[in-house]
Amino acid sequence: MTAIAEPRAPHSAPRRRGPNLEKWGWLYMRISGLALVVLIFGHLFVNLMVGDGIHAIDFAFVAGKYTTPFWQWWDVLMLWLALIHGANGMRTIVNDYVTHGGTRRVLVWAIGLAAAFLILLGTLVVFTFDPCLGFDASTASETMIEICG
Template sequence: MSAQTVAPQARRQRGFNIEKWGWLFMRGSGVLLIVLIFGHLFVNLMVGEGIHAVDFGFVAGKYATPFWQWWDVLMLWLALIHGSNGMRTIVNDYVTHEGARKALVWAIGLAAALLIILGTLVVFTFDPCGGVLEDGALWETCLALGK
């Protein structure tokens, strides 16, 4: 009778698997980012007067509507989380010292969180009339808005 070798069964991990969810997030966010970025580029560069129309007034007009505020915030959040998750993966793959790896992963997370908070504040608190002087180009517009 010959001895058969049986390959060991792979153990199934129970609970939350962050690497699996990170992998799935990268695929989903990548597809969504393509739509968001190309939509952003199309509206900013192709519609109307194209690149020549992009100035402070153009951005102020876009950020006057919640649709474009949320579009840009979603693009910002996904891009930062997508990029920081990719950097986390690279650090986990190539940094061998445990302390350095933990410090770098924390630094990446803190930088991403800070940029997400600051970017979100800029988009939602943007006031085109803040600091506009009487001889400024936007003075008439701000008067019409009652600001």
């Protein structure tokens, strides 16, 4: 009869006092996942089903959407939730499979820094987006002329 080997634990640190970050990370994954389903399907519905559907999506369509704070915040919320959700999932994988403590710390920090950088960059792009930069009325579509005047 063959015995099953005991599962390996990534690290066995004594239980610490304070907030249980793993519990909060687990809760965040569930709540953000539900919110992302609503945000993503709302995004897809508006972009693909309303109006002319996929044929209406071009630079002018995006520029028109980003003239309203509602769509800016919708897309930023989707960006923040998705990046933090993905980074938390990657952190969980690193914690499960990387056994060397120093390597694990470096990788978790790298994931956090990459997520923070992308969140900052994406937020700046959404809120500082200027569709009229380099606008040329002679070659612009009617929608762009309406947006940029």
